[in-house]
Amino acid sequence: MFDKQRNVTIRGFDSLSDSYRLSQMEVYLATAITLNKYFVFEPAFRWVKVSFPYPFVNYDSGSATYFIPGIKNNFNDYVAGGQFNCTVPYFDVFAGAWTSRYENNKQTQASLGIMWRPLGSLNLYTTSIFSMVSIQRKSNFLFYQKAGFRLTDWLWTELFASFGDHTGTSAFNARVFYNLSDRLNFYGGGKFIVPLSDNLTLTFNYQWSNSEGRSFKILPSGERKFSVYEYQNQIITGGIVWKING
Incomplete structure (x- = not known):
């Protein structure tokens, strides 16, 4: 859950402020089906329930004309699909397709990617993924690039970047x-990977993104004026991956 604050000023008329809570619950299911020594099929499904109040609950009779009473918005978003992986010496090739729904918008996505290990190991590797997204007879293209290499005996690093309109899309088989x-136009960053043992790995991640949002204000005349604004986010995360051997 996330606690947020909204503020709106109607110049020369009124000022409104509202606190609200956004809640999101997710379920992710995936498995790997080995077809032979080269091919693996990985079906995946992600369900996301989002709930938040929108727009303002306004108790000021002087501006009630301009803002409708607050209502509860509930969205049941999902991604369903899967990808085929083919592993051969020095290369991994993968292709997949997914259908998704976000905020009652439906779209399909197809991706083709390749991972190249020029040394035959994870001491040096690159991954390139091309995606096409279709929604309401319109197509959008995405490109993701990652490069990873070993710095020392105990430290690996990765650099990555993704370009295109990511709104409503998924990545890494719906993970x-x-x-x-808002429209996410670009994100990029880096990761440090520290293997602690055969089963434990420590990671540190940094990501920078550029997005576009839309806002509107209602003028005293009753006219709605929409505008687009740009903003950037920086995210630093870290964690431990524990691999359980079956």
Whole structure:
């Protein structure tokens, strides 16, 4: 859950402020089906329930004309699909397709990617992924690039970047779902990977992103004026991955 604050000023008329809570619950299911020594199929499904009040609950009779009473918005978003992986010496090739719904918008996505290990190991590797997203007879293209290499005996690093409109898209076989109202145009960053043992890995991640949002204000005349604004986010995360051997 996230606690947020909204403020709106109607110049020369009124000022409104509202606190609200956004809640999101997610379920992710995936498995790997080995077809032979080269091919693996990985079906995946992600369900996301988002709930938040919108727009303002306004108790000021002087501006009630301009803002409707607050209502509860509930969205049941999902991604369903899967990808085929083919592993051969020095290369991994993968292709997949998914259908998704976010905020009652439906779209389809197809991706083709390749991972190249020029040394035959993870001491040096690159990953390139091309995606096409279709929604209401319109197509959008995405490109993701990652490069990883070993710095020392105990430290690996990765650099990555992704370009295109990511709104409503998914990545890494639905492990990530951008069910956003704002338009995410670019993100990039880096990761440090520290293996602690055969089963434990420590990671540190940094990501910078550039997005566009939309806002509107209601003028005293009753006219609605929409505008687009740009903003950037920086995220620093870290964690421990524990691999359980079956």
